[in-house]
Amino acid sequence: MQLGSFADIVTALTAIGALIAAVLGARHAKQLFIVEANRDEHAAERERQNQASKAFAWVASRIGADATTYGVVVVNSSEQAIYDVEVRVAGAKGNERTPITLTVLPPGAYYLGESSESYGWEFASRLRSFDDEIRPVTKSKQRGITAMTFRDSSNLTWGRDREGKLFSVSA
Numbered sequence: 001m002q003l004g005s006f007a008d009i010v011t012a013l014t015a016i017g018a019l020i021a022a023v024l025g026a027r028h029a030k031q032l033f034i035v036e037a038n039r040d041e042h043a044a045e046r047e048r049q050n051q052a053s054k055a056f057a058w059v060a061s062r063i064g065a066d067a068t069t070y071g072v073v074v075v076n077s078s079e080q081a082i083y084d085v086e087v088r089v090a091g092a093k094g095n096e097r098t099p100i101t102l103t104v105l106p107p108g109a110y111y112l113g114e115s116s117e118s119y120g121w122e123f124a125s126r127l128r129s130f131d132d133e134i135r136p137v138t139k140s141k142q143r144g145i146t147a148m149t150f151r152d153s154s155n156l157t158w159g160r161d162r163e164g165k166l167f168s169v170s171a
Contacts (some may be wrong), residue, residue: 012107052158054078071113
C-alpha cells in the first residue's frame, strides 16, 4: 500500500465525516428554529390577548336590608378602556334577558342591576360604591352569563362563551 493512497483514504473519510456532521448540525438547527418560532408565536398570542383576558362578567346577587336583587358584574381589569361591550344573560328560569350593551367600559368593576324598565338594566355603577353585599351567583344552573363580546384598544374583537372561554372574533 502506498502512503499517498492511504492519505487519500483518510482525507475522503474525514470529508464524509464532516458532511455527516454538517447534515446532523443542520437538522438540529432546524429543530431549534421550530421550537423558537413556536415560542415566539405563543408569546405574540399572549401579548395579543393581554387586554382581552382581563375583561369578564358574572351574575351577582345584591343582598340588601329589605330584599335580594340580581344583576351582573362586568369587569375590565386592564389599564385601558374596552368598547362595544355586549353581555348576554340568562335569567332565573334560563330565559334570555335583554343584552347589556355598553359603548365604553373604563377600567374597573361595575354592577348593573336587573330592571323592569325597557332597557332591562340599571346604569353601571362602580362595584365598590355599594354598601350592600354583592355576591357572585355560583350555584344556579339557569341564571348566568351566556356570552360576552367586546373590542379591545387594539381594535380586535373578542368573545367569551358560557364557560368563560376567551376567543377571537376578528382575525
